[in-house]
Amino acid sequence: MSAQPQTPKDPLYPDPHPTVSPQAKADLIKALEQALQADTVLHEEEDLRPYECDGLSAYRRLPLAVIIPHDLDQARQALAICRERGIPITARGAGTGLSGGALPFPNGVLMSLARFNEIIDLDPVKRLARVQPGVRNLAISEAAAPHGLYYAPDPSSQIACSIGGNVAENSGGVHCLKYGLTVHNVVAVKMLTIEGDLVTLGSEALDSPGYDLLALIHGSEGMLGIIVEVTVRLLPRPERAQVLMAAFDNPQVAGEAVAALIGQGIIPGGLEMMDNDAIRAAEDFVHAGYPVDAAAILLCELDGTDAEVSEQVHEVRELLLGAGATEVRTATDEAERMRFWAGRKAAFPAVGRISPDYYCMDGTIPRRQLGKVLGGIADLSKAYGLRVANVFHAGDGNLHPLILFDANQPGELEKAEELGGQILELCVEVGGTITGEHGVGIEKINQMCVQFQPAELTQFHAVKAAFDPQGLLNPGKAVPTLHRCAEFGAMHVHRGQLPFPDLPRF
Amino acid sequence: MSAQPQTPKDPLYPDPHPTVSPQAKADLIKALEQALQADTVLHEEEDLRPYECDGLSAYRRLPLAVIIPHDLDQARQALAICRERGIPITARGAGTGLSGGALPFPNGVLMSLARFNEIIDLDPVKRLARVQPGVRNLAISEAAAPHGLYYAPDPSSQIACSIGGNVAENSGGVHCLKYGLTVHNVVAVKMLTIEGDLVTLGSEALDSPGYDLLALIHGSEGMLGIIVEVTVRLLPRPERAQVLMAAFDNPQVAGEAVAALIGQGIIPGGLEMMDNDAIRAAEDFVHAGYPVDAAAILLCELDGTDAEVSEQVHEVRELLLGAGATEVRTATDEAERMRFWAGRKAAFPAVGRISPDYYCMDGTIPRRQLGKVLGGIADLSKAYGLRVANVFHAGDGNLHPLILFDANQPGELEKAEELGGQILELCVEVGGTITGEHGVGIEKINQMCVQFQPAELTQFHAVKAAFDPQGLLNPGKAVPTLHRCAEFGAMHVHRGQLPFPDLPRF
Known part of the structure; x- marks a missing residue:
């Protein structure tokens, strides 16, 4: 979504948190400032502004x-102060999430893990790195590079996003087809429970006895605990990587080629597709050498x-x-391989150059x-009169x-969301x-009612309560209440109605 | 453990279940028989006997x-009848588990999933098989074979064990180094909650929104729900597999060779080790062609x-x-490759031939x-005067x-357990x-107190309560109470005390 400020609408309807009175707010801040260092607590509006949203x-x-x-001690003290007062807490990594998982609550406190930014241990023999949650995704691979190792999951935001946020959203990336999501590359997580207990989930061994709480914490969007340490698996850099670029004169044929490829038992390191709008935007921006007349291209990286x-x-x-395919090109050298990828990696900002908003x-x-x-997306695009780059x-x-839309045209944002x-x-x-890899947050909370039945949502809420009986950890994100789903019952996909009816927004 | 009957000792101390009076038992059986078909309910001692233990x-x-x-309907009705009466339920697959996960409770009901034995769907294009929980592990690979596909996790018991039990114990096998445990090869599970609701965990997509309950159910030993359907991933059979057998004159050197191999970035399809006792027993039994004077062998399978x-x-x-390595042999043909593996796969029964019990x-x-x-195991073996085949x-x-021990020698079972x-x-x-892959069950429940801190055990219990607030699903297995751990506080590993002190057994 564009950075263009929108009219603020209430993404948390109904607001599940009691309003905090000015007096209670002043008491809270005083308690926090007394317990913690001065530079640990921000509360002036201009200081809060950078934290008002995530991606x-x-x-x-x-x-x-x-x-x-x-x-850890300060984090624990802050949790205790909020807990005693029934104030909700939202954890935040680098704030690059795309679904609003780190959107603060007006009656809550935001906890940034930015200062937990140390690589505690990197063991090239065990092939494990033990890091604090604020360490950037790419920084792990950089630290591992001298040993010929790297951390596989690579979200597009990997320069900026932090590993704690990657765990919270179970992030993917270009290489997750072959190397898995975050959950497949993390062996242990330490987290603070809402009670302030430090628990270790997982271990360095292949399997761990007891319930698999390590997997449970992945994608839990800060709703089960505060992640304070992550141990990730490092992989050896493949001996060689090569990229093929294939052009197609019909995107559906490209789609079917993907199914055929995987059907042959080949698992590429990455297998990406762009349609003509995306190709033109990327080519215009970074001159990757793409065929601008192709209806679609596939980029297929093979490594090993x-x-x-x-x-x-x-x-x-x-x-x-x-x-x-009408044409298949193999990168002739490493420079061309990097150029082919540069186009794909710059696709989002490239599209940002050809449309006011996307x-x-x-x-x-x-x-x-x-x-x-x-084919269905092409039809919808025509019906709504909005271009869609894939x-x-x-x-x-x-x-x-x-x-692609223009938020300055009245009604276009709504039309884009509807589409x-x-x-x-x-x-x-x-x-x-x-x-796929962006989480639910507030963005897709209504669609969760389409995806899941009441029995499943009830089970999700029971699991949440097992970790956080008071509902203080990022409440209202990711898992809708049954009440919300009932209200949005008209959304059910099989009835062919709009997913965003004209009701209070969430 | 040998099939030699032992003096029954109480593996569930303290028994968490209220005693069921003869009258209440008669009422329960009457209710079950009225609700279900006659051949669905067993209660005569001779009919119950085959279910008295697992592996x-x-x-x-x-x-x-x-x-x-x-x-499903009968399973749901049986659950309701037990739930109304507060009677605990233990689910059982094929009963091949090695840690007592399917050991019945004298005041509880056992539910066998043996009749849920249908392969519902096998889709070679999606590479997925949707099966009922009672389907045998190997039967899935057999059904997939005509399509050049197979199901990767292969416990030694794969001829007999069922996929529902595999999920409940998160089973492994020879190939899990490269292909992962059960949890890495299952994409969806349907289960009945204790309330009788049918919930779907996971999906056919790479990632699923909401908490990762699919992973949570793996290794949960029947304590969170009754598994009624499992969708597994199928893999293409590798084009080629080759086995190397390496001999060593010192098992520690063999151990270090394993670390060196993995350290080079090679992930074999299987990498198994046997020491001299195991080599001799296997060679004597199946004539695999192993060097009987070697202190240890490694079997390394490479596939791709x-x-x-x-x-x-x-x-x-x-x-x-x-x-x-003093010698490295590559299997010269498929027959030799199969012989090399036959020795490994027969190692357990082979050891059973050289010792009354193991x-x-x-x-x-x-x-x-x-x-x-x-080295440590060798020292312990000497100290206890019991041979250990590795x-x-x-x-x-x-x-x-x-x-290796002889249960007919007074005290030898206890000494074996102590060791x-x-x-x-x-x-x-x-x-x-x-x-590693056998689960906790009742066998290792005390060691869970060594592995985990009270905060972690408390979290496990909270998760259990989120699924099963009355504690009716296989209660008392896998996760010890804090009370039990307190009682066995003397067990803590750093104090060097015995893990099985002379107290009531569990």
């Missing part, structure tokens, strides 16, 4: 205060040992040509439905349609889900 | 009744494309010779500690020491865990 910048709220603890890559490059090339969607579908869903993690069926909702409905219809 | 056969208990539902395997065979051979341990350690732990999933640090406890303590001491 879902259409929604902005100021919290009562922002806490930036220096250490030298022998393995040579064999697969040949095989994939034949397969793509057989599946209808809305980045995130859904997942079974791979074999790629062709059908691409950039996909095609290999794992994770779609990122970018809806976005229709696209997510289409994902569920073909057996997919409403999120 | 941990030293402990045997008869339940009040055994229910073998034909369908033809080019990849050829390259790796060469590399691994050089590496093992460099790491001190006790199979299951612990996991960081790979780099293999050499040290092997068979390891060496690649992932999962140990299966087999303690087993010491080995598990050693695993925790070097940074490992008390289980």
Whole structure:
């Protein structure tokens, strides 16, 4: 979504938190300032402003205060002060999340983990790095590089996003088709419970006895505890990586080529797709060498040992040509390989250059439905009169349609959101889900009612209560109340109604 | 553990379940028989006898009744009848578990999922199989074979064990180093909650919104719900598999060779180790062609494309010779490859031929500690005067020491258990865990007090209560009460005391 300020609408309807009186707010801040260092507590409006939103910048709220603890003890004390007063707490990593998971509550406190930014230990023999949650994703790979190792999950925001946030949202990236999501690359997490207890989830061993709370914490969006340490698995850099770029004169044919490729048992390191709008925008921006007349391109990275890559490059090339590619180019050197990727990685900002605003969607579908869903998106785009540029993690069926609009034109934001909702409905219809790697946050909380039945939502709430009986940790995010779902019952996908009816926004 | 009947001791101390009066038992059975078909309810002693234990056969208990539902509706009705009466329910798959997860309660009901044995759908394009929980592990691979696909996790019991039990125990196998445990190969589970609601955990997509209850259910040992459907991922059979057998004149050197191999970035399809006792027993039994004078052998299977395997065979051979192997043999044909594996797969029954009884341990350690732990086990073996044959999933640090003893010699079972406890303590001491792939059940419930802190155990109990507030689903298994841990406080590993003090057994 564009950084253009929007009319603030209430993303948290009904607001689940009691209003904090000015007196209670003053008491809270005094208690926090007495317990913690002065530079740990922010409460002036100009200091709070940078924390008013995360990457879902259409929604902005100021919290009562922002806490930036220096250490575990301060974090624990801040939790205790909030807990005693029944004040909700939202944890924040780098604030790059795209679904509003770190949007503050006006009657709550935001806790930034930015000062937990130390790489505690990096063991090249065990191939593990133990880091604090504020360490940036890319910083781990940089620290591991001298040992020939790296951390595999690579969200587009990897320069900025932090590993704690990656765990909270279970982030993916270009390479997750082959190397898995965050949950597949983390072996242990330490977190503070709302009671202030430090618990260790997982271990350095392959399996751990007891319930798999480590997996549970992944994607839990700050609702079960405050993550204070993460141990990640490091992988050896593949001996060789090679990229093929294939052009198609029909995006549906490209979609079917993806299914055929995976159907042959080839798991590329990355398998990305861009349609003509995305190709033109990227080419114009970074001159990647893309064929600007192609209806779609696939970028297929193969990595592994030298022998393995040579064999697969040949095989994939034949397969793509057989599946209808009009042209297949293999990067002739490392510089060209990097250029091919530069276009893909710059696709979002590139689209930002050709439209005043864009809305980045995130859904997942079974791979074999790629062709059908691409056709459906094209139809919706025509029906709504809004262009949609498509950039996909095609290999794992994770779609990122970018809806182009102009927020200064009255009604265009609403139309874009409506179109976005229709696209997510289409994902569920073909057996997919409403999120791939961006989380639910507040952005997709209504679609959760489409995805899940009441028995499942009830179970989610019971799990939340098992960690946080008072409901103080980022309440109201990710899992809708049954009341909300009842109110939005008209949303049910099979009835063909709009996902964003004209009711109070959330 | 041998099938030799032992004096029944109470594995569930204190028994958490109220005693059911004869009248209440008669009422329960009447209600079950009225609601279900006659062949669905067993309650005569001779009918109950086959269900008195699972693979941990030293402990045997008869339940009040055994229910073998034909369908979901019967399972739901049986749950309701038990729930209304506060009667605990233990689910049972094929009963091959090794830690007592399916041991019945004398005041509870056992529910066998044996009749849920249908492969509902097998889709070679999606590469997914949707099966009922009673389907045998190997039956899935057999059904997938015509499509060139298979289900990767392969516990030694794969001929007999069922996929529902695999999920409940998060089973592993020879190939889990490369292909992961059960949790990494299952995409969705349907289960009945104790309330009788059918919930779907996970989906066919790569990621699912909401808390990761799918992972949570893996290894939960029937304590969170009754699994009624499992959707597993199928993998293409590798183009080629090749096995190398390396001999060593010192098991510690073999252990260090494993660390060196993985340290080079090679992830074999399987990497198994056997020591001299295991080698001799296996060779004598199946004539695998093992060098009977070797102190240890490693079996290293490489799989993948033809080019990849050829390259790796060469590399691994050089590496093992460099790491001190006295001999490295590559299977010359498929028949020899199968023979090499036959010895490993028959190692447990082979050891059963050379000792009246054996006790199979299951612990996991960081790979780099293999050499040290092997030395420690040898010292303990001498101190206790009991032979220990070692068979390891060496690649992932999962140990299966087999303690040889004679249950007919008074005190030998106790000595074997004591030695087993010491080995598990050693695993925790070097940074490992008390289980690899066999679960906790009742076997290792006391060691859970060593592995976890009270805050973590408290969180486990809260999660259990979120699914099962009355505590009716297999209560008392896997997660010890804090009371139990307090009572066994003397067990703490750093104090060097025995893990099985002479107190009431559990």
